[in-house]
Amino acid sequence: MGRSYTYTYHKETLQEWLPLTRIHILIHFIGVLFLCYYRISHLFLHPPSPPWILITAAEVLLSVLWFFNQAFRWRPVSRTPFTDKLPREDKLPGLDIFVCTLDPEKEPTLQVIDTVVSAIAMDYPSDKLAVYLSDDGGCPVTLYAMREAGAFAREWVPFCRKYGVKLRCPRVFFSPMGEDDEHLLHQDAGFKAHRDLIEGKYEKMQNNIDKFGSDPNNVRIVSDRAPLIEIINEEPGLPLLVYVSRERRPSLPHKFKGGALNTLLRVSGFISNAPYFLVVDCDMYCNDPTSAKQAMCFFLDPQTSKDTSFVQFPQMFHNLSKKDIYDSQTRTAFKTMWQGMDGLRGPGLSGSGNYLSKSSLLFGSPNQKNDYLADAEKYFGNSTGLIETMKVMRGQKTSKKSISREEMLREALAVCSCSYENNTKWGTEVGFSYAILLESSATGYILHTRGWRSVYLYPKTPCFLGCAPTDIKEGMLQLVKWLSELLLLGFSKYSPFTHGFASMSIIHSFTYCFITMSSLYAIVFIIYGIVPQICLLKGISLFPKVTEPWFAVFAFVYVSTQVQHLVEVVSGEGSVAMWWDEQRIWILKSVTSIFAIIDAVKKWLGLNKVKFSLSNKVVDEEKVKKYEEGKFDFQGAAVFMAPMVLLLIINIVGFFGGIWRVFNEKDFQEMFAQLFLVTYVMLLSYPIFEGIVTMKSKSE
Ligand SMILES: O=c1ccn([C@@H]2O[C@H](COP(=O)(O)OP(=O)(O)O[C@H]3O[C@H](CO)[C@@H](O)[C@H](O)[C@H]3O)[C@@H](O)[C@H]2O)c(=O)[nH]1
Numbered sequence: 015m016g017r018s019y020t021y022t023y024h025k026e027t028l029q030e031w032l033p034l035t036r037i038h039i040l041i042h043f044i045g046v047l048f049l050c051y052y053r054i055s056h057l058f059l060h061p062p063s064p065p066w067i068l069i070t071a072a073e074v075l076l077s078v079l080w081f082f083n084q085a086f087r088w089r090p091v092s093r094t095p096f097t098d099k100l101p102r103e104d105k106l107p108g109l110d111i112f113v114c115t116l117d118p119e120k121e122p123t124l125q126v127i128d129t130v131v132s133a134i135a136m137d138y139p140s141d142k143l144a145v146y147l148s149d150d151g152g153c154p155v156t157l158y159a160m161r162e163a164g165a166f167a168r169e170w171v172p173f174c175r176k177y178g179v180k181l182r183c184p185r186v187f188f189s190p191m192g193e194d195d196e197h198l199l200h201q202d203a204g205f206k207a208h209r210d211l212i213e214g215k216y217e218k219m220q221n222n223i224d225k226f227g228s229d230p231n232n233v234r235i236v237s238d239r240a241p242l243i244e245i246i247n248e249e250p251g252l253p254l255l256v257y258v259s260r261e262r263r264p265s266l267p268h269k270f271k272g273g274a275l276n277t278l279l280r281v282s283g284f285i286s287n288a289p290y291f292l293v294v295d296c297d298m299y300c301n302d303p304t305s306a307k308q309a310m311c312f313f314l315d316p317q318t319s320k321d322t323s324f325v326q327f328p329q330m331f332h333n334l335s336k337k338d339i340y341d342s343q344t345r346t347a348f349k350t351m352w353q354g355m356d357g358l359r360g361p362g363l364s365g366s367g368n369y370l371s372k373s374s375l376l377f378g379s380p381n382q383k384n385d386y387l388a389d390a391e392k393y394f395g396n397s398t399g400l401i402e403t404m405k406v407m408r409g410q411k412t413s414k415k416s417i418s419r420e421e422m423l424r425e426a427l428a429v430c431s432c433s434y435e436n437n438t439k440w441g442t443e444v445g446f447s448y449a450i451l452l453e454s455s456a457t458g459y460i461l462h463t464r465g466w467r468s469v470y471l472y473p474k475t476p477c478f479l480g481c482a483p484t485d486i487k488e489g490m491l492q493l494v495k496w497l498s499e500l501l502l503l504g505f506s507k508y509s510p511f512t513h514g515f516a517s518m519s520i521i522h523s524f525t526y527c528f529i530t531m532s533s534l535y536a537i538v539f540i541i542y543g544i545v546p547q548i549c550l551l552k553g554i555s556l557f558p559k560v561t562e563p564w565f566a567v568f569a570f571v572y573v574s575t576q577v578q579h580l581v582e583v584v585s586g587e588g589s590v591a592m593w594w595d596e597q598r599i600w601i602l603k604s605v606t607s608i609f610a611i612i613d614a615v616k617k618w619l620g621l622n623k624v625k626f627s628l629s630n631k632v633v634d635e636e637k638v639k640k641y642e643e644g645k646f647d648f649q650g651a652a653v654f655m656a657p658m659v660l661l662l663i664i665n666i667v668g669f670f671g672g673i674w675r676v677f678n679e680k681d682f683q684e685m686f687a688q689l690f691l692v693t694y695v696m697l698l699s700y701p702i703f704e705g706i707v708t709m710k711s712k713s714e
Pocket residue numbers: 114115116117121148150269270271274294295296297364365366451452453454455492626627628629630
């Protein structure tokens with residue numbers, strides 16, 4: 015174990031081999047500098063030819079990206095919360111849970127309900143807990159299902175508490191996975207009977223929802239509607255359960271999930287007004303009920319409470335196969351990157367599985383210099399009731415007498431209207447940011463620029479489990495949606511290159527530079543996938559001769575990168591096969607990022623309408639089967655695959671043509687690097703060829 019710092023309720027541990035990592039970065043950096051020197055000086059010494067200019071551009075860009083990428087390796091930490099040291103339950107602060115859903119077609123209602131029920135069963139004092147579902151589709155089936163879920167929760171929550179059930183998502187508990195709970199095996203016969211009774215009720219609920227949802231009218235999104243708030247459960251011993259569907263009008267902007275979350279921020283003020291809240295997407299059920307207390311270890315700790323804005327858990331998935339050929343788990347993001355940022359001033363906000371402090375979103379910077387409440391209407395809008403709730407949260411005196419429930423609900427409905435945010439600071443200074451479509455990425459980043467910290471927790475038992483895309487089309491859609499938006503953030507007025515440098519620690523802002531720019535790998539790989547191959551065919555050497563000392567620089571940089579990656583994968587319980595597979599998918603995703611760049615340019619020029627492409631969470635058995643077998647499935651992804659297919663064809667021609675030419679010309683020494691490159695790509699992309707060939711034969 016590395017060096018560690020102990021706080022009142024938690025502990026921070028530095029990576030054990032940190033000095034080695036840093037030495038490696040420095041040595042590699044020298045290699046990179048030599049490489050850039052070789053390329054750039056070559057352009058001045060020899061008449062620059064187009065292939066040389068291109069390859070120089072690619073390598074310089076790659077070096078810049080490498081440089082920013084090292085910021086994640088500079089100071090990774092891991093954290094351990096001490097939940098048993100927390101104050102007594104009655105001293106814990108209030109907690110709201112926000113679940114967002116939109117479309118029952120892509121987000122099956124039963125899944126949404128499992129998430130809601132698992133949230134209600136969180137291990138947290140009931141009178142301090144409230145669960146809100148934001149239904150952006152306004153679908154009758156969702157409201158109906160919420161009422162059913164409310165009734166089921168009345169049985170489920172006491173059952174979980176009585177027997178100390180660990181898996182509190184009913185679907186998982188009643189699946190074969192639920193039978194592994196050691197501690198439940200030793201329960202008496204009464205437990206078994208109780209369990210079967212509850213299982214019956216669970217099935218009944220599912221049937222009811224299915225039946226209600228079989229009427230097409232009940233599953234249609236209502237896009238023109240008045241707001242609706244319904245308090246579903248409100249009784250002692252049970253958490254509050256609230257259904258919220260904000261006003262939607264086809265002609266008025268609604269700001270997607272960011273808009274939904276900001277609405278919940280306001281509505282919850284009237285109903286529970288907790289100082290902290292958890293955001294989960296509707297497919298991300300709570301797998302470990304202790305996550306709330308884990309997060310509280312940071313919010314309540316005397317040393318970290320003042321400037322901790324959010325606690326992020328990794329997004330993990332319940333539907334991944336062993337091989338995970340598409341790297342849907344995005345290991346690099348949730349292991350290397352987030353952990354690396356955690357040692358600086360904190361990970362980014364991922365949008366799901368994160369606990370946040372409401373004050374950090376509502377009242378500016380942690381040193382409380384700015385008093386938004388002094389000019390409340392300008393910042394928060396004209397609801398005096400809402401401003402009262404905020405004063406209460408800040409511990410300020412309020413002038414308000416208690417109001418009737420009807421009046422309270424009326425005021426809460428008013429802050430759900432489409433026009434409420436007009437001429438206020440919602441979406442800019444207050445609440446979730448509307449700067450880009452990825453409300454969370456932007457919000458997390460802006461919180462950091464204001465001086466807030468965040469925390470990353472990666473416990474052994476996953477706290478939240480969602481549904482990952484299991485075919486390439488969905489995966490690519492999601493990738494393009496994220497990377498194009500992040501690129502736009504990089505060119506916005508909030509850019510980490512300008513705004514960020516000015517307001518954040520320098521290494522922390524490097525991590526954001528990398529995050530916003532990572533789609534530029536597309537340019538590197540496309541050049542690298544065309545130019546050396548064509549030059550190999552034509553006999554133009556682009557790299558130093560194998561016998562020249564300069565060759566060693568290239569070889570070193572290549573091997574060093576591979577070793578770093580291998581160490582990272584293997585030290586995190588990955589395998590060598592995973593290291594190899596990740597390279598393949600990384601190149602594939604990088605090449606496909608060209609669509610993200612195109613998309614971002616189009617949006618920037620105003621050619622593309624801003625549209626949130628909702629990820630599909632429906633499990634398709636056939637797709638899953640192929641994915642489980644580790645076979646690439648390109649069905650429906652022809653467009654996304656086109657650039658990669660083109661590069662592969664060029665590479666195949668380069669490989670065979672190149673070998674033939676080298677044997678004729680005997681210029682093996684000059685061409686070694688290029689031959690190596692085409693061979694490496696051939697080996698790496700074999701499963702992709704296979705996928706393409708089987709796709710063909712299927713459509714015939
Ligand atoms: O107008 C909308 C659009 C989406 N959602 C909800 O937002 C969530 C995220 O949507 P999804 O399509 O599943 O996003 P992902 O592709 O999984 O996107 C990731 O990136 C998003 C943008 O930052 C984050 O919001 C997500 O939490 C994060 O999981 C879902 O619960 C949706 O129901 C809404 O409530 N209203």
